[in-house]
Amino acid sequence: VSFDDDLRDRMRRAANDAGAAADPAAAAVKIGEATANAAAPIGPVLKIVGGLAVTGLAVGVLLGATVLRPGGDDLVTAAGIDVREASTFDCPDGTAIGSLRSGDRVFVIGRDDAATWSAIRRPDRIDDVVWISADALTPDAERTDVPVIDCDNEPELLAAAPPASEVPESTTLDTTVAESVPEVTAPESSAPDTAAPSTTQPRSITTTTRPSSPAPTPPPAPVPAPTPATTTPPAPPPPPPTPTPTPAPVTTPPPTPAPTPPPPPPDTQQPSLQASTSSSKLAPAGSVCPTYTTSATLTVSASDNVGVTSVNASWGPSPSGSKALSRSSGTAQSGTWQTTLGPFNGLAPEFAQNITVTLTASDAAGNSRSTSLTIFVVGANCDFG
Amino acid sequence: MRRTGVNNDSATGVDEHPRAVALQAFVEHDYRVVVGSVSLITGDFATAEDAVQDALVTAWRRRDQPIERLPAWVTVAASNSARSGHRRRSAERRALVRMGPPEDEETTTPVIDTDLLEALAGLPLRERQASVLFYVHDLSVVDVAAELGVAEGTVKTLLSRARSHLAEQLDADRSGGVA
Numbered sequence: 087v088s089f090d091d092d093l094r095d096r097m098r099r100a101a102n103d104a105g106a107a108a109d110p111a112a113a114a115v116k117i118g119e120a121t122a123n124a125a126a127p128i129g130p131v132l133k134i135v136g137g138l139a140v141t142g143l144a145v146g147v148l149l150g151a152t153v154l155r156p157g158g159d160d161l162v163t164a165a166g167i168d169v170r171e172a173s174t175f176d177c178p179d180g181t182a183i184g185s186l187r188s189g190d191r192v193f194v195i196g197r198d199d200a201a202t203w204s205a206i207r208r209p210d211r212i213d214d215v216v217w218i219s220a221d222a223l224t225p226d227a228e229r230t231d232v233p234v235i236d237c238d239n240e241p242e243l244l245a246a247a248p249p250a251s252e253v254p255e256s257t258t259l260d261t262t263v264a265e266s267v268p269e270v271t272a273p274e275s276s277a278p279d280t281a282a283p284s285t286t287q288p289r290s291i292t293t294t295t296r297p298s299s300p301a302p303t304p305p306p307a308p309v310p311a312p313t314p315a316t317t318t319p320p321a322p323p324p325p326p327p328t329p330t331p332t333p334a335p336v337t338t339p340p341p342t343p344a345p346t347p348p349p350p351p352p353d354t355q356q357p358s359l360q361a362s363t364s365s366s367k368l369a370p371a372g373s374v375c376p377t378y379t380t381s382a383t384l385t386v387s388a389s390d391n392v393g394v395t396s397v398n399a400s401w402g403p404s405p406s407g408s409k410a411l412s413r414s415s416g417t418a419q420s421g422t423w424q425t426t427l428g429p430f431n432g433l434a435p436e437f438a439q440n441i442t443v444t445l446t447a448s449d450a451a452g453n454s455r456s457t458s459l460t461i462f463v464v465g466a467n468c469d470f471g
Numbered sequence: 472m473r474r475t476g477v478n479n480d481s482a483t484g485v486d487e488h489p490r491a492v493a494l495q496a497f498v499e500h501d502y503r504v505v506v507g508s509v510s511l512i513t514g515d516f517a518t519a520e521d522a523v524q525d526a527l528v529t530a531w532r533r534r535d536q537p538i539e540r541l542p543a544w545v546t547v548a549a550s551n552s553a554r555s556g557h558r559r560r561s562a563e564r565r566a567l568v569r570m571g572p573p574e575d576e577e578t579t580t581p582v583i584d585t586d587l588l589e590a591l592a593g594l595p596l597r598e599r600q601a602s603v604l605f606y607v608h609d610l611s612v613v614d615v616a617a618e619l620g621v622a623e624g625t626v627k628t629l630l631s632r633a634r635s636h637l638a639e640q641l642d643a644d645r646s647g648g649v650a
Binding site: 089090093094096097098099100101102103104105106107108109110112113114116117120121 | 488491494495498499502503504505506507508510511516519520523524527528531532583584587588602603606607609634637638641
């Protein structure tokens with residue numbers, strides 16, 4: 087028997103002896119607990135998911151039954167504000183308490199007898215109900231059967247109001263009071279058949295309309311101004327079903343003059359400049375005049391309190407011409423401008439004459455200043471120079 | 472030794488999961504010898520059984536990962552965790568010794584080849600693991616290398632050193648002398 091065989095037998099025997107006291111049942115219990123724990127989380131997860139699903143279904147059914155369901159017995163309907171800004175009131179003929187703006191979303195929960203006022207859920211005070219001109223609203227769907235409710239009957243209003251959770255989240259409300267709102271919309275009366283327009287029109291109301299609405303509107307009727315302070319035209323009567331299409335009267339606030347800064351003082355300061363040339367003796371190209379060059383670089387250092395806009399060079403009397411310099415460095419207020427003058431070809435061989443180069447710097451206000459250089463120009467016979 | 476390792480695949484239920492089936496088979500057929508194997512490596516029976524049970528739970532948690540040789544995997548995993556938990560359990564045992572066992576608790580001390588245990592105790596952990604896997608679990612050098620995550624040459628080196636050490640110790644014990 088080799089040592090390896092002996093060692094193998096000895097170790098196996100020792101392992102069996104050492105493990106003889108082990109309790110497989112305890113291991114089975116532990117494994118059972120582990121497998122049970124693995125299955126356990128499924129239950130709570132399912133409960134949570136199921137609860138969410140049931141909740142969502144309930145909310146969906148509630149919304150569908152109260153808001154979204156097309157039909158004739160809906161109590162509320164979602165609507166958007168269709169005018170630039172519309173005041174809200176505590177009652178159809180009550181006090182302006184706030185305003186809504188174009189794009190705001192509200193719930194319409196009721197109307198007055200004449201359907202000229204709509205009771206809506208006030209977004210910032212979900213337990214409250216406010217009134218707004220029906221003309222200012224654009225319902226998501228046509229609803230003609232919202233209940234007629236009485237503003238003075240608060241329990242009735244609250245009963246008609248949808249739960250807070252149903253108020254659209256996108257709804258916003260500008261809580262500025264009507265007096266500070268430049269344009270609001272209000273119907274003329276909540277009971278046009280029985281009450282005079284002047285007595286039913288909300289206080290502090292000016293009239294506006296949908297900016298781009300093509301809706302037919304009766305011609306404006308003369309209505310006494312509600313308050314002496316009101317400067318805009320009075321509100322038209324509620325829109326009866328009339329086929330006469332008439333553009334809605336539009337009033338725009340008087341343009342507010344924007345504060346204009348005082349004009350800057352006029353720029354009367356002339357630019358200053360200094361001119362130099364790289365050569366004062368120019369000869370035609372191809373000439374062999376030793377002390378002459380064929381061209382010269384004109385350099386102008388120009389500055390201005392506002393800015394130099396251009397530097398020009400003109401020369402004459404013969405040859406004559408002009409040329410604009412370009413800024414090679416610096417800024418408009420203080421920079422260096424350069425250009426190349428010459429070569430002057432085609433001159434008579436014996437030509438020899440001084441030319442005057444005038445350099446003019448200008449600013450945007452038209453102020454300019456000039457300086458000049460003298461350059462001797464010769465023909466091919468440079469000796470004549 | 473039976474090889475109860477499986478490769479996992481989809482299963483419909485916990486009890487029907489291939490790993491659960493493998494663990495049940497392991498408990499029935501391999502649990503005791505694996506606990507004994509880990510005892511040889513750790514030199515502590517109580518630590519070994521706890522570590523084996525923890526390794527079985529770990530094997531279940533990792534049921535989506537294949538384990539080719541479950542007894543060998545549990546042996547290595549348990550011996551590794553027993554090493555890390557050795558200090559804590561040693562402190563617990565010392566406290567129990569000071570307090571004394573409960574009067575109604577019957578303690579069972581396995582009768583083990585103490586000479587072999589002492590000889591194994593003189594080996595590094597890796598050599599003990601390689602020796603147990605090779606001699607007790609009858610794994611090939613290739614399989615031992617795979618279980619320990621080392622190269623085959625490393626396993627050969629580990630086994631050679633372990634064999635030399637054990638031969639020296641056990642022959643000395645047998646002859647009654649000290650090498």
